[in-house]
Amino acid sequence: MGDRGYTSAFVGRAASGQARASGWRLPIGAKLTLRYTAAIAVTLTVVALFVYAEVTRRVNREAKLLLEVEMRELADELRSAQSPGSSEVERRQVIRERFERLVRTSDPSLQLGVAWLGADGTPLLSAGILTDTRAPVPSSVLRGEETSSLRAVNLGDSYAYLAMAMSVPDGAVQMVLSTERYAENIARIREVFLLAFPIVLLLTGGAGFLLADTTLKPIRSMTQTARRISATHLNERIALTGSGDELDHLAETLNDMLARVEDGLSRMRRFNANAAHELRTPLTALSSQLDVMLERERSAGEYRQVLEDAHGRVHALSEVLDAMLRLARTEAGIAPSDRVPVPIRPVLQNVFDFFGPVAEESDVELHQGPIPDVVVMGDASWLHQLFANLVANAVKFTPAGGAVAVLAELDRNQVSVRVRDTGPGLAPTEADSTFERFNRGKQSQTRPGFGLGLPIAREIARAHGGDIEIERAGPGATFRVTLPIRTGTST
Amino acid sequence: MKILYVEDDPTAREYIRRGLTEHGHVVDVAEDGAIGLELALSHSYALIILDVGLPELDGFELLARLREHDTSTPVLFLSARGEVQDRVRGLNLGADDYLPKPFAFAELLARIQAVSRRRLDDPEDFVLRVADLELDLKAHLVRRAGRTLELTAKQFSLLEYLMRNAGQVLSRTMIMEHIWGYSFDTYSNVIDVHIAHLRKKVDRDFSPKLLRTVKGVGYTLRDPDA
Known part of the structure; x- marks a missing residue:
């Protein structure tokens, strides 16, 4: 799949995403608002119920306490009023005055009522509301079995009252008070809540929706920018709000990703352009040669010659293609699952053995220093190729009488392999472009090869997490390969 | 076939x-x-x-x-x-x-x-012979016409490969794969030099010449008189 194929797959996927987005869907802002409005509603309800229950409880307690206190005082007074010496009438008078004072000094809204009941329950004296109404009294209190009782009662027209009865000799004292005031208060609280509830929800919902909208605006602009970016329009980046928050972080990450994708695509384009160029030249030559041959009848010998030539060229072309593909593959890196432990020593030894005879033929001395016993995680075949390329290159560019040295050195968690030659080296301007593909350098124009050896070597080094650098450009070049080694064990 | x-x-x-x-x-x-x-x-x-x-x-x-x-x-x-x-x-x-x-x-x-x-190879062969060239796998020795030849480890492996496939053409790529395990063929012409060096040791001072170049294909080792 060429460059265009890749691009169209990209675009296709984006287009289908677009189609999905146009369907009806709850926007995040609305979802958020609904969610926390619901949360607030629940919280408010819980708080309201709690307050309601608490207030009711307290109110009842207050009323009870009031009653109890008054009752006790009254009961005490009555008991002391029963002392001998005073006549029945006097006693009753004192008690009546006491009752009436109590009623008079009480809060009228309480509608206090007091009564002195005989042993049979009939009122002997009454004041306040109990003068015209009777409140039930438990017989156990009248009989003296129970000292006091407190209960809610309904008097006449359904107002709620609290009635307390206390046992006294030959009867009981009863006091009632209306809880209506309290009930009213509670009712008012309920009304307030009921009114406030929807208003609060509306307000927070509205405000929240606006807030969410503002917060999410950057996401919308991101979406728009992303829509504009396509394979042919990759240089745009998502704007940051500058607030440094999570959305900015996301924008930065996406921008990084875009940069990587742009880089990858442009590499691919360059590669394709190079490939086209490199293949075109020999193909053109072949084509013209065949054209000429086909112009007229030729002898069998001529045909044979041309066929042999063509055969050679096709072979050369396929080698160029192989080399380019190899380069592309190394650029793609090694999948973690394909990495195996590769001891470096046998690799370097092998390369050394391999180029020995060639070096000898060129009258170049090839020697290597001691190699540390370390392991690199990666691809054995590629590592062989890496060092083969470097050594071949070194031997090629070293004139007769020179030397090529392969030296390895362990440096904490990486191994450095230096390939040093005594050739003329690289000119400073050449040094930069050495790793550019298809660059052959001035000296190499007359020699075979198509200038992919060093770029491939570098990509292999990088695929293994290392790199190659020109430690010394010359005269006498030194290429230094650094590769991370497997730490922990160096078997 | x-x-x-x-x-x-x-x-x-x-x-x-x-x-x-x-x-x-x-x-x-x-x-x-x-x-x-x-x-x-x-x-x-x-x-x-x-x-x-x-x-x-x-x-x-x-x-x-x-x-x-x-x-x-x-x-x-x-x-x-x-x-x-x-x-x-x-x-x-x-x-x-x-x-x-x-x-x-x-x-x-x-x-x-x-x-x-x-598939027909008998792994039990410990000594390979072509004409008067002998390769002893057990003793790790190579002899021709009674004389012991000094070969490097790789030369030994290369000769063994050629002798095991005596009479057949082995391409440069095949040799590279077999002896060095390289599956890339960028440096197949380096094999030519290896063969040349091996030839110097095995054929130069002897007769008949066993190591032959098959133009455009590769190399073969065989007894021309057999």
Whole structure:
């Protein structure tokens, strides 16, 4: 799949995403608002119920306490009023005055009522509301079995009252008070809540929706920018709000990703352009040669010659293609699952053995220093190729009488392999472009090869997490390969 | 040799078939994996040549199924893909060799010879002999005309490989793969130098010359007088 194929797959996927987005869907802002409005509603309800229950409880307690206190005082007074010496009438008078004072000094809204009941329950004296109404009294209190009782009662027209009865000799004292005031208060609280509830929800919902909208605006602009970016329009980046928050972080990450994708695509384009160029030249030559041959009848010998030539060229072309593909593959890196432990020593030894005879033929001395016993995680075949390329290159560019040295050195968690030659080296301007593909350098124009050896070597080094650098450009070049080694064990 | 050749590209199929027939082989062809498998299971072939990318049933699948019933017929893969993993996969599935396309026809011929020969090799041979050249695997010695020759480790392996396949042409690529394990062929001309050095030791001071260059293909070691 060429460059265009890749691009169209990209675009296709984006287009289908677009189609999905146009369907009806709850926007995040609305979802958020609904969610926390619901949360607030629940919280408010819980708080309201709690307050309601608490207030009711307290109110009842207050009323009870009031009653109890008054009752006790009254009961005490009555008991002391029963002392001998005073006549029945006097006693009753004192008690009546006491009752009436109590009623008079009480809060009228309480509608206090007091009564002195005989042993049979009939009122002997009454004041306040109990003068015209009777409140039930438990017989156990009248009989003296129970000292006091407190209960809610309904008097006449359904107002709620609290009635307390206390046992006294030959009867009981009863006091009632209306809880209506309290009930009213509670009712008012309920009304307030009921009114406030929807208003609060509306307000927070509205405000929240606006807030969410503002917060999410950057996401919308991101979406728009992303829509504009396509394979042919990759240089745009998502704007940051500058607030440094999570959305900015996301924008930065996406921008990084875009940069990587742009880089990858442009590499691919360059590669394709190079490939086209490199293949075109020999193909053109072949084509013209065949054209000429086909112009007229030729002898069998001529045909044979041309066929042999063509055969050679096709072979050369396929080698160029192989080399380019190899380069592309190394650029793609090694999948973690394909990495195996590769001891470096046998690799370097092998390369050394391999180029020995060639070096000898060129009258170049090839020697290597001691190699540390370390392991690199990666691809054995590629590592062989890496060092083969470097050594071949070194031997090629070293004139007769020179030397090529392969030296390895362990440096904490990486191994450095230096390939040093005594050739003329690289000119400073050449040094930069050495790793550019298809660059052959001035000296190499007359020699075979198509200038992919060093770029491939570098990509292999990088695929293994290392790199190659020109430690010394010359005269006498030194290429230094650094590769991370497997730490922990160096078997 | 009776060969089954499974290839979906009609041009390649025709040319290769013609080429192989011209070299004395009897060739059956199949245009897809399903037909190929059927033929492979119902006939006995000395060698099966498989293209990896086949319709109906791909080369790997075909081989896997074939190997369920037949583990002895040598199989040679041809592939336009050339990924290292494909090669490993093919060999793991039970193929005997793997040749990336495009290939030189002479290379194919050389490999066909080598692959079919491999199966007949007797691993019990401890001494290989061609003419007056002797290679003793146990003692790790090489002798010619009674004289001991000094060879490096790699030269020993190279000579062993040539002698085991005596009479057959081994291409540079085959030599590289076998001796150095390199599956890339960028430096195949380096092999020429290795052979030249080996020749100096094994042939220069002796007669007859056993190590021969087969132009355009590779090298072979054989006794010309045999």
